[in-house]
Amino acid sequence: MNAPTQLIFLPGASGDPAFWQPMANALTYEAEHQFLAYPGFGAEPADPDVENFEDLVRRLVQRIDRPTALIAQSMGGVLALRAALAKPALVTHLVLAVTSGGLDMQALGASDWRESFGKENPHLPDWFLTLREDLTGELPYIQQPVMLLWGDEDPISPLSVGEKLLELLPNSELDLVNGGGHDLANAHARVLAPLVDEFLQQA
Template sequence: MTEYTKCINGVKIYYEKHGSPQQNQPVLVMVHGYLSSTFSFRTLIPYLKDKYQIYALDLPGFGQSEKSMTFVYSLENYAKLVIAFIDTMNIKKAVLIGHSMGGQICLNAAKKSPRLISKVVCLSASGYMGKVKRTIRFASYIPFISYYIKRYFEKKDAMKVFLDVVHNRDLIDESMKEGYLKPMRDINFYRSLLRLARHREGDMYSSEIKQIRQPVLLLWGKEDKVVPVSIGKRLNADLPASELRIYENTGHLLPEEKPEETAKDIDAFLNQRI
């Protein structure tokens, strides 16, 4: 693995590069979910890196990327940034792999750029969420509110949060907790979250999702409490060319809970004829 920082669309992006280009194989671009980072793909990537070149990036506001106070933190703008990243890396044939909010961003990007993006893999992708409530958007402008939110998160029981997103509690160890919680110690992380609350415009409508023509693989955990299977079934009904696979005894963190099975399904999907 090699690590880089690059300015994309006016914001500094941290990304990782795994593997090397493989003849006749697409390049995989991984996009994490809300309150997450490239860290969430660390157990999935080893199962794919020998066969594919992989890029994993931290979205602005998250992980090690810039916590910009000028970037527009909307899903559409995130999608534009992913497309610009693919262009900047000179990737001719990309497959997007997105987890949770990252899945919604990947679908948005696929709709915008069918030329660059050949397929999409959604891991427990968010969908059909409306705009952030007006009261929350108004509250985001309260002076020093970022410090109060930081204190709120610091007081929250981290183990309870992990139990809500992971079905198998045996997976939760100190290194996992540290990997997810470390970026949340930076006050600028919370300032970015506030901007995301203001800018997040809501997920794509069914009418927009139906315009996505690329093949889409939907992978879900049956016990997902964050984005329930019903969302996956609805996406599967709206997407013109999709298939849905559901894993038993699995929660929201598919890359953590079922990395080997997820990698096998991704590999099989990528080697299907389009």
């Protein structure tokens, strides 16, 4: 596996790429940083070429033109996994923080955040909130090293989800943040950055 020369950071359902800025600032691994913004989310203007999740997957895949590590928050992790399946030769590493990973979240004890989040953010496109992506059968085919970042106080993506992904992804590790919630990659960026740096140097 090649060393990544590009890091692409993927936000969660808020679509706010600034979520990853503290982590990006704390990383010492030398690579170009790109922050994917979701058209129509937050300050990012809408784009007629991105009207659903499949369009967003296609946009991300188009950016992967060299060895790339994908660093994703929450629902951005589903996007990262789809891209890894689409471009296995160029996606070198995956860092997935409190993601659903395309699993049945309700069966794993997760609280349903979508309705309340949609009411609090009525200006956001609804296609990310209504996404139901089942990647269970495809996860064993992902051969890239995967770092799973989880907290033990996250009702949206509880530890049971991370443990299930650890079981399904053949080349994965699970790093637990005691007291970590759904914002752990942002709130604990300085603590996690050295672990991510070390992970990105693994072949």
